[in-house]
Structures are given as structure tokens and as C-alpha cells.
Amino acid sequence: MIQAIGLTSTPRKELPPAVDDVSFEAHSGRVTALLGTPGAGRTTVLRLMLELQKGRGITYFRGRPLHRVAHPNREVGVLLGEVPGHPARTVRGHLRMLCAAAGLPVRRADEVLEAVGLVSLREARLSTLSRGMDRRLGLACALLSDPHALVLDEPTHGLSVREGRWLHGIMRAHATRGGTVLFTTGDPREAAQIADRVLTLQQGRLVADQDVAEFSRTRLRPRVAVRTPHAARLGALLAKEARTARRSVEIVREGGNRLSVYGSTCAEVGETAFRHGILVHQLADEIGDMGPTASAASTASAASTASAATEAAVATPTPSRPGDGTPGEADSGDSVEDPQGVGDDPGVAAQERRTPPAGSSTPSTPPAADRGPVSHGNLADSAGPADPIAHSSPISHTHHTNTADASRQLSHQSPHLPRLPRSVEAGALPPLPPPIAVRPAPNPLRPVLYELRRAMGVGTGYVTAVVVIVVSAVMAVVLAGMGHTPQPRLLAAWPRELPLPPAAVGAGLLGAMAFGDEFRYPALAVDRGPVPRRLGLLAAKLLVSAATGLLLALFTVGCDLEVLYLLHGPELTSVPGAWLPLGASWLGLVVGCAWAGVLAAGVFRSTSAGLAAVVAVPLLVVPLVQKALQGPTVRHAIGFPMRLRELVLTQWPFGGDRYVEAAAQVIVQPEGGALLLSLTALLGAYLFTTVRSGVR
Incomplete structure (x- = not known):
């Protein structure tokens, strides 16, 4: 159960808040729709509920706030x-990366892929997915951890009719299992079709909280949509016949060759057009939207207001019998959403769309489990090609046989479209991924596994490493041909004219991408919001980037040695005498650049800023450190282990004084001191921004 209490967004300047004191409940086992026009505040409500946006109010998920x-x-x-x-990244790789972040077994990714029908596209790149497949992947990400509640923002926006029906089936199946489903929509017919309860937003306020039967009775009006080149003549004839028969019929000219006839039926309009020889291009039963004001008035006042609204705007239609209409009526009614005429029985659908006379005690719309489909045409639009979502309503979850027929016929028309799961085509509810029986305990390696899958899931890192190794080998050969380059710098391919060797620059770039890609493609954040600045995530990125830097440093030196040996023989590949401090300095430089890239990209939220911080160390920080120390500083490290041993009166075991002296010589180097100073400053800045952003 979801309980939202007093949700209010923070107003900007003197503008009113986008959401003002919104409170509602979404119960378990039911589908709740949050309905509103664009700008009504639907998405803001969800962001306030999920604590993605600052404001006032609180939301309880089964009695606890999300934090x-x-x-x-x-x-x-x-x-x-x-x-x-x-x-x-591939579809399966993306889900497996999220499994690692959530501490779930990797087989869970395959389970949800099977549930949402993306098994055939598991190796497809995210950039190649269509809108429908992207929504399926988003739903798979939402179902990955077997959540109790689903919060979906316009899940069917931009989808085809078939995809929308499938998604509605998934939502209904989740609610049937006892879960809570809350989704937003701007289409009242979709809300009446799939939801059990409808919440209506208008200008940031909740104006109606209704059961779906009451919502359909007060908000939706049945009408006949007519398209004919003789719209004016047909309208005049219909009005004349209504006056003669003393019936209340309202005819609205929608513009061009379109009419909306309230208080009549397809059979009556069709017979009138046939008797007078009027050509009709479209004749369909539809549901007209009366707007949120009608729902608000019905909720605020009692039956008197609803009765007055009914007398003023809604004429009592004449109930039609299943056999009244001709087959052409059903086909034309479904033509907006299905050009092949695939749909429910036209007579039954027309009968279920009717409302009873005013004052009747029988509800006008049956409960959610018994409702029929609602046609979704909108005659206010232009006469161009109809949008399958803006002009169609998904079929109710109780009509799965017809949905399966539609799926099979649409698959014949478009063989390139992915098929629905077999259970949906067979007429059953779409299966959900099996629940997780045992939830694993917190794993300290979870962030590390996530970072490894994130780094290894795309080829950018591999390409960068290969380019660095090739450039380093070429530069080593060029420096060897030029001569006058010390052997340590020759093995590292580091000429004096460059501030950093290729391996250090490459490690810094890989480290910067570790956080830069996180902010650019925030897989851990909802709706591209702020990336969670958890210290565990930072530690995992530092650890993985350090390992990557070490491997890159060893590979570059090894490749340089091999290339120099092949071209110049063994005279340039001898091991230097002071290999230990030189090796420590080399590895420390590469790892330090990788860490500087990680921290700088985490602070400035950009890969380019992280790389700029790495390059700024030798160009800006090193001259400042050299000027502060005024001279060579290596001599300060000479004898440091001896002085330390004399101070603590202990003997270094296994020649440990050599390692301490090597580490001290690395630190007192200008590059080492500048890098250590930069890392300290960047770490402090990262911790400051973490505390300031209120990370829990």
C-alpha cells in the first residue's frame, strides 16, 4: 500500500507550486491511475513520492518512508x-549490471527477460531498441528485484496498440499477485479501461478520487464519431429527426468533415445517412471526455450536481441491441486502432459502452473485472493519420482471446515486430518473473561486482587500453631512435617534453570515465536523476581503477620491452639497478592518475573535467610544489628508514627498510608530492559534496 500525505513541490520564485497538498492512497492488489493533462503535476507527484525532488510531504510504502x-x-x-x-551496452549486460548492484543472482536477468519478451534481443545494444522495446526493458528493470509496488510514469506513451495491451496485462498480473500498481496517464479512457481507482489532478491539486465506475459515469460520455464529406448536411438531418422524434441529441462539429453525435447510436446515424444517400467514411462508437471539472463537481457535491450536469450536457442514449448494428459499424469503430478490424465482438462492445438512463440505480460502468473495451478515438484531432495511442484504448485484461487474435494478425502484417510471449497469445495473463524466495544478505563485494560489470560491459575501456599500449610502443621506438633518453623514461615512453606518459594519461581517462559515464548514463538513478554518492560506490571505483591502472602500467612496460628488444637488441632492455624505487614510482604515478580521474569526475560530474584534473597535476601543481620546496627533495628521503629505526628502536624484518625508503622517495618526488596533494584535495571535495547532498 502506498500512502502519500501532503505532497507539495518547492515553488520557483513567485510561481505557484507545481504540486500543492496532494494526498491519496494506492491499495495493494489494485491498479491506481493518476490522471491529468500535461502540466497537471503527475510526474512531479511521482518524483516527490520517490524522494527525487525536494518539497514537503511524505509517502509511506507499506508504512515506511522510502529513505x-x-x-x-x-x-x-x-x-x-x-x-x-x-x-x-547490451540488454542482458545492463540487467546483469543492475543485478550486481542489487545483490541478485545473474540468472534473475534471464528470468525477467523471459517475462517481458526480450529473450531474442538480449544481445542487442540499448541504442538499437525501439520505443516499445525500451519500455519493455524499463519494465524489466523495475521488476528485477521483485518489488511490492510498481510506479510507472505514462508507461504506454508512444507504444503501439499491441504493446499497450501487453503492458496493461503485466500491470494487472502484478496487482493480481497482491502488488500495488500506480501509473500516470493523460488519457481518461485508458484510466477507465485498466485502473480500479482513478485520481484526477488539475493544476497541481487532487480534484477527484473515484472508483472506476463512478469515474466513468461522471467523466466519460458515449458518442458516435462520424467522418463524411457532407458533415453539415448530415448534422442538419440528424438534428431535424431528433426534433421530430422529441429526442435529446447533441451534434458537435469537430472541424472539417468530422461530427460528434451525443445521445444517438451508430445504427441510427447510419440509417439516416443511408436513407439520404450520404457517403460515410467513418462511423464508430467512442467515449468523449467531459474534462476534470465534471469529476471534481461530482466528488465535491452530491447527486444534485451530477444530475444537473447530466441534464445539461449528457443526453440519455437509446440502448442498442447486439444485433442492431451492421458489421461495417464494428469495423469502422475499430479502424482507428486496428485497420484489419481485429477486436472484440462489435455488438457486445457497443452494448457495454452504453450508459443507463439518468436516475437509474444501476452503475453505468461495470467493475474492473467485467468491463468491456472502450474505443479511444478523438475527433478533436486533425483528419490526418490517426496515432495508435492517442486514438485507441487498450483492451481490458479480461479479453485475452481477442488480444491474442490481434497479436497474431498484427504479427502477419509486420513480421519484424517482436511477438508477444506465448502465454499472452494463448489467452492467459502474461507471466511475471518468479519471486525471489530468499533475499541475499548484504554483500561487501556488491559495489565491486557492479563496477566490474559496468566497466567490462562496453568496449570503450578496451579500445582506450589498446590505443595507449600502441602509442606507448611507438613512442618508445621513436625515443630509442633519437637517443639521449634515459632508460627509465625510455621503458615508460615518457619524453621530457610531455607532462605525463601515455599509460598515466590512459589510466586517468579510464578513471574519469568510471564516474563520467555514471553521470552521463545514470543506471543507478531513476529518470536520469542525481547519481547516488555512496562511499561504497566510490571505494569500488577506486579499487577497480587502481587494478586497471596497474594492469595498464605493466602491459605498457612489457610491450615496450618486447618492441625495443625486437628492434634494438638486448642493450636497451637491461633492468635498471634502482628498479625497486623506479617501479614503485611508475606504478604509483599511474594509479594516482587513475584515482585523480575518478575523484575529479565524481566532483565535477564530467569525464572531460576528470581528465583535465589529471593533466593539471604536472602542469600546475608540480611547479608549485617545486617552488615551495626550492630544490631537489630526494635527499630528504635518504636515510629516512635508518632514522625511523633509531626512533622506534626496532629492526626491520626481511629487509623492509628498502621498501620504506622506496616509498619515501616516491612521495618526496615533485610529481609524487603534487599527486598526493591533488588526491587529498579531490577526496576532501568529494566528501564535502557528499555530505552537502545529504546522502544516507
Whole structure:
């Protein structure tokens, strides 16, 4: 159960808040729709609920606010906007990376892929997915941790009719299992079709909280949509016949060749057009939207207001019998959403769309489990090609046989479209991934596994490493041909004219991408929001970047040695006498550059800023350190282990004084001191921004 209390967004300057004191409940086992026009504050409400936006109010998920839940992703699954993943990552790789972050077994990724019908596209790149496939992947991410609640922001926006029906089936199946489903939509017909309860937002305020039967009775009006080149003549004839028969019929000219006839039926309009020889291009039963004002008035006042609104705006239609209409009526009614005429029985659908006379005690719309489909045409739009979502309503979850037929026929028309799961085509509810029986305990290696999958899931890191190794080998050969280069710098391919060797620059770039890609493609954040600045995530990135830097340093030196040996023989590949301090300095330089890239990109939220911070160390910080020390500083490290041993009166075991002296010589070097100073400053800045952002 979800309980939202007093949700209010922070106003900007003197503008009113986008959401003002919104309170509601979404119960378990039911589908709740949050309905509103664009700008009504639907997405802001969800962001306030999920604590993604600052404001006032609180939301309880089964009695606890989200920041008090130990594992939020196991309490609520979220789908806001597009899937924020790296475009070069595969579908399965993206889900496995999220499994590592959530501490789930990797087989869970395959389970949800099977549930959402993406098994055939598991190796596809995220950049190649269509809108429908992207929504499926987003739903798979939301279902990954088997959450109790699903919070979806316009899940069917931009989807085809078939994809929308499938998604509605998933939502209904989750609610049937006892979960809570809350979704936003701007289409009242979709809300009436799939939801059990409808919450109506208008200008940031909750104006109606209704059961779906009451919502359909007060908000939706049945009408007949007519398209004919003789719209004016047909409208005049319909009005004349209504006056003659003393019936209340309202005819609205929608513009061009379109009419909306309230208080009549397809059979009556069609017979009138046939008797007078009027050509009709479209004749369909639809549901007209009366706007949120009608729902608010019905909720605020009692039956008198609803009765007055009914007498003023809604004419009592004549109930039609299943056999009244001709087959052409059903086909034209479904033509907006299905050009092949695939859909429910036209007579039954037309009968279920009717409302009873005013004053009747029988509800106008049956409960959610018994409702029929609602046609979704909108005659206010232009006469161009109809949008399948703006002009169609998904079929109710109780009509799965017809959904399966539609799926099979649409698959014949478009063989390139992915098929629905077999269980949906067979007429059953779409299966959900099996629940996680045993939730694993917190794993200290979870951030490390996530970072490894994140770094290894795309080819950018591999390409960068290969380029660095090749450039280093070429530079080593060029320096050997030029001569006058010391052997340590020759093996590192580090000429005096360059501030950093290629390996250090490459390690810094890889470290900067570790956080830069996190902010650019925030897989751990909902709706591309702020990346969580957890210290465990930082430690994992530092550890993985250090390991990557060490491997890169060893590979570059090894490749340089091999190339120099092949071209110049063994005279240039001898091991230097002071190999220990030189090796420590080399490895420390590469790892330090990698860490500087990680920290700088985490502070400035950019890969380019992280790389700039790495290059700034030798160009800016080293001259400042040299000027401060005024002279060579290596001599200060000479004898440091001896003085330390004399101070503590202990003997170094296993020749440990050599290692201490090597470490001291690395630190007192200008590059080492400058790098250590930069890392300290960047770490302090990162911790400051972490505390300031209020990370829990």
C-alpha cells in the first residue's frame, strides 16, 4: 500500500507550486491511475513520492518512508522516462549490471527477460531498441528485484496498440499477485479501461478520487464519431429527426468533415445517412471526455450536481441491441486502432459502452473485472493519420482471446515486430518473473561486482587500453631512435617534453570515465536523476581503477620491452639497478592518475573535467610544489628508514627498510608530492559534496 500525505513541490520564485497538498492512497492488489493533462503535476507527484525532488510531504510504502527502507529497489520498482543506460551496452549486460548492484543472482536477468519478451534481443545494444522495446526493458528493470509496488510514469506513451495491451496485462498480473500498481496517464479512457481507482489532478491539486465506475459515469460520455464529406448536411438531418422524434441529441462539429453525435447510436446515424444517400467514411462508437471539472463537481457535491450536469450536457442514449448494428459499424469503430478490424465482438462492445438512463440505480460502468473495451478515438484531432495511442484504448485484461487474435494478425502484417510471449497469445495473463524466495544478505563485494560489470560491459575501456599500449610502443621506438633518453623514461615512453606518459594519461581517462559515464548514463538513478554518492560506490571505483591502472602500467612496460628488444637488441632492455624505487614510482604515478580521474569526475560530474584534473597535476601543481620546496627533495628521503629505526628502536624484518625508503622517495618526488596533494584535495571535495547532498 502506498500512502502519500501532503505532497507539495518547492515553488520557483513567485510561481505557484507545481504540486500543492496532494494526498491519496494506492491499495495493494489494485491498479491506481493518476490522471491529468500535461502540466497537471503527475510526474512531479511521482518524483516527490520517490524522494527525487525536494518539497514537503511524505509517502509511506507499506508504512515506511522510502529513505527508511533498507532495500528501496525491493520495495518499489520505478519506470520514469527512458532507460538510462549506456547505448553501447547490451540488454542482458545492463540487467546483469543492475543485478550486481542489487545483490541478485545473474540468472534473475534471464528470468525477467523471459517475462517481458526480450529473450531474442538480449544481445542487442540499448541504442538499437525501439520505443516499445525500451519500455519493455524499463519494465524489466523495475521488476528485477521483485518489488511490492510498481510506479510507472505514462508507461504506454508512444507504444503501439499491441504493446499497450501487453503492458496493461503485466500491470494487472502484478496487482493480481497482491502488488500495488500506480501509473500516470493523460488519457481518461485508458484510466477507465485498466485502473480500479482513478485520481484526477488539475493544476497541481487532487480534484477527484473515484472508483472506476463512478469515474466513468461522471467523466466519460458515449458518442458516435462520424467522418463524411457532407458533415453539415448530415448534422442538419440528424438534428431535424431528433426534433421530430422529441429526442435529446447533441451534434458537435469537430472541424472539417468530422461530427460528434451525443445521445444517438451508430445504427441510427447510419440509417439516416443511408436513407439520404450520404457517403460515410467513418462511423464508430467512442467515449468523449467531459474534462476534470465534471469529476471534481461530482466528488465535491452530491447527486444534485451530477444530475444537473447530466441534464445539461449528457443526453440519455437509446440502448442498442447486439444485433442492431451492421458489421461495417464494428469495423469502422475499430479502424482507428486496428485497420484489419481485429477486436472484440462489435455488438457486445457497443452494448457495454452504453450508459443507463439518468436516475437509474444501476452503475453505468461495470467493475474492473467485467468491463468491456472502450474505443479511444478523438475527433478533436486533425483528419490526418490517426496515432495508435492517442486514438485507441487498450483492451481490458479480461479479453485475452481477442488480444491474442490481434497479436497474431498484427504479427502477419509486420513480421519484424517482436511477438508477444506465448502465454499472452494463448489467452492467459502474461507471466511475471518468479519471486525471489530468499533475499541475499548484504554483500561487501556488491559495489565491486557492479563496477566490474559496468566497466567490462562496453568496449570503450578496451579500445582506450589498446590505443595507449600502441602509442606507448611507438613512442618508445621513436625515443630509442633519437637517443639521449634515459632508460627509465625510455621503458615508460615518457619524453621530457610531455607532462605525463601515455599509460598515466590512459589510466586517468579510464578513471574519469568510471564516474563520467555514471553521470552521463545514470543506471543507478531513476529518470536520469542525481547519481547516488555512496562511499561504497566510490571505494569500488577506486579499487577497480587502481587494478586497471596497474594492469595498464605493466602491459605498457612489457610491450615496450618486447618492441625495443625486437628492434634494438638486448642493450636497451637491461633492468635498471634502482628498479625497486623506479617501479614503485611508475606504478604509483599511474594509479594516482587513475584515482585523480575518478575523484575529479565524481566532483565535477564530467569525464572531460576528470581528465583535465589529471593533466593539471604536472602542469600546475608540480611547479608549485617545486617552488615551495626550492630544490631537489630526494635527499630528504635518504636515510629516512635508518632514522625511523633509531626512533622506534626496532629492526626491520626481511629487509623492509628498502621498501620504506622506496616509498619515501616516491612521495618526496615533485610529481609524487603534487599527486598526493591533488588526491587529498579531490577526496576532501568529494566528501564535502557528499555530505552537502545529504546522502544516507
